[in-house]
Amino acid sequence: MKYIIAIICITILAACNKDFLDTAPISNQNESSFYKTENDIVQAVSGVYNKLLAFPDVNNLYLSEVRSNNYYVARQDAARDYFSLSAFEITSALGTLQTAWTNDYEMIERANQVLDKIDNISFADTTKRSRMKGECKFLRALAYFELVKTFGAVPLIETTVSSAEALNYPRVGADTIYNFIVSELTTAATLLPISYSGTDKGRATKLAALGLLGRAYLFMAGYPFYKTENYTNAVNVLKQVLDAENSGWTFASTYAEIFKTASDNKYYLFEVQYLSGGKGLGNPVPGEVIPLDMDTKITPYGSYYMQGFPSDDLISSFEAGDKREFVILDTIYRNKSGVLTKRNYFKKYLDSSAAASILSSADWGINFPILRPEDVMLMYAEAVNETSGPTAEALNLVNRIRARAGLAGISGVSQSEFRLILETERRHELAWEGLYWGDLVRTGRCLEVMNPWLQTNYSKTIDVTQELYPIPQSEMQIKPGLYYQNPGYE
Numbered sequence: 001m002k003y004i005i006a007i008i009c010i011t012i013l014a015a016c017n018k019d020f021l022d023t024a025p026i027s028n029q030n031e032s033s034f035y036k037t038e039n040d041i042v043q044a045v046s047g048v049y050n051k052l053l054a055f056p057d058v059n060n061l062y063l064s065e066v067r068s069n070n071y072y073v074a075r076q077d078a079a080r081d082y083f084s085l086s087a088f089e090i091t092s093a094l095g096t097l098q099t100a101w102t103n104d105y106e107m108i109e110r111a112n113q114v115l116d117k118i119d120n121i122s123f124a125d126t127t128k129r130s131r132m133k134g135e136c137k138f139l140r141a142l143a144y145f146e147l148v149k150t151f152g153a154v155p156l157i158e159t160t161v162s163s164a165e166a167l168n169y170p171r172v173g174a175d176t177i178y179n180f181i182v183s184e185l186t187t188a189a190t191l192l193p194i195s196y197s198g199t200d201k202g203r204a205t206k207l208a209a210l211g212l213l214g215r216a217y218l219f220m221a222g223y224p225f226y227k228t229e230n231y232t233n234a235v236n237v238l239k240q241v242l243d244a245e246n247s248g249w250t251f252a253s254t255y256a257e258i259f260k261t262a263s264d265n266k267y268y269l270f271e272v273q274y275l276s277g278g279k280g281l282g283n284p285v286p287g288e289v290i291p292l293d294m295d296t297k298i299t300p301y302g303s304y305y306m307q308g309f310p311s312d313d314l315i316s317s318f319e320a321g322d323k324r325e326f327v328i329l330d331t332i333y334r335n336k337s338g339v340l341t342k343r344n345y346f347k348k349y350l351d352s353s354a355a356a357s358i359l360s361s362a363d364w365g366i367n368f369p370i371l372r373p374e375d376v377m378l379m380y381a382e383a384v385n386e387t388s389g390p391t392a393e394a395l396n397l398v399n400r401i402r403a404r405a406g407l408a409g410i411s412g413v414s415q416s417e418f419r420l421i422l423e424t425e426r427r428h429e430l431a432w433e434g435l436y437w438g439d440l441v442r443t444g445r446c447l448e449v450m451n452p453w454l455q456t457n458y459s460k461t462i463d464v465t466q467e468l469y470p471i472p473q474s475e476m477q478i479k480p481g482l483y484y485q486n487p488g489y490e
Helices: 038-065 081-086 095-120 126-151 174-191 206-221 229-242 312-317 352-357 373-388 392-404 415-429 436-442 446-458 473-478
Strands: 270-272 329-334 340-346 368-371
Touching: 038 081, 038 095, 038 126, 038 270, 038 368, 038 436, 081 095, 095 126, 095 473, 126 174, 126 206, 174 206, 206 229, 206 270, 206 368, 206 373, 206 436, 229 373, 312 329, 312 415, 373 392, 373 415, 392 415, 415 436, 436 446
Parallel strands: none
Antiparallel strands: 270 368, 329 340
16 A cells, blocks of 8 residues: 555545535644544545545446446557456556555545544534444445455555554455454444435435445355355345335336436435536546437537447347346437437436536536445345245345336246346346446356456456456555565566
8 A cells, every 4th residue: 555645634525415515625734633523523524425436437337347248348449447457458557456446545544534533522412423433434344345355355454544554554364354344334234324314315324334234245155255154144134124115215116217316315225426516526427438429418528538338248138128228228329410320338327317517527416326225135135045045035026126127027946047147137237336247256157257258359268366456556566575466466
């Protein structure tokens, strides 16, 4: 790790609710002069949320979707990070890896600072202090979860440290990191409310903590740990989330309704909050991979950076009549001259009804899902299948999602058949949300799925060493011998 930075000296922007995104900056302050009042803690917690703004673009798209057979980049874009990721031409010098590492550890450091100070600050309402501790623990666990599934073993830092002190923290085993995540989320779930009202909507909840905990248990139950007792743990915590329907979450009547700006904070368990208006708080994802010459009535500012495509493999995998397909992607568009043009592109978050409020291609106001009820439903069905086989309860959850997509229900399947059904349902329901690559790795299906596709598209195959990314080169160079590199990378 290059530095564990001090963050109080930088601008802290509130990222809990859209009304809180646009706040006055705190400048020219240091740690000793800042943490004095309840309001200081409130603003510092908002600063932890602020680090989430970069997560979807880097962690969910670049390091997950682009890595999978959902996405294809032509050879002419070989100079771009997204080509290297898609074609598995990875080195430790790749800038996206350093960005991911730095973003994650900056959020951890922000959370550490709040947790180190919060008990020393007087609160008018001690329940609010407990809740904010829970929020920071949830966000810290989320950052460590992104690190461990990306890099494997990483440094575990639980308190505020200086850049010099950080050089004494080596990588610890991935199992240790997962155990820490479980502890953090278990505690967070006891401190957080099921839901919020008013301007607090969008903060971490008890259900978000339980849902992320269930996801962590599935990773622990699968490759490379195979601690299968965690399927039972996942069943227990995910069932609590499912039981809170209508009190803590809502199942949208249509798939398309979920991905509209007007639906922010309605259908997700946890989402990254974005705000348009040219304040640097906008979402770049909607315009990430759209055609450069798309009709400006749909997107006034064109594409933002990436020029890859939804793969033909993804498109051909949808069943006929699946209503989700053309919410997620399209194969034709109208250009600025009004001519219909063929090209595959993702449009999942491209809400043209909100285009008038944006001021650049990276300024969309729509939120990005980190955890959705449908993800929990499918994770729960998977955990039940692994412990009890394809029960009626598990089948009903999948069929509820399929019915909304306009598809017939499934029945009479074996445990192994249901595993593949769940893989496909997760690929389609959660496409372009950044979960599919991790699903392939943890279920042990990565090489079987990816190698035929890579052979066809890039004339290569991979082995298990490429299921993790390398530790960034600059981190390896900070203190020689502090970190070891992941196998398969120099």
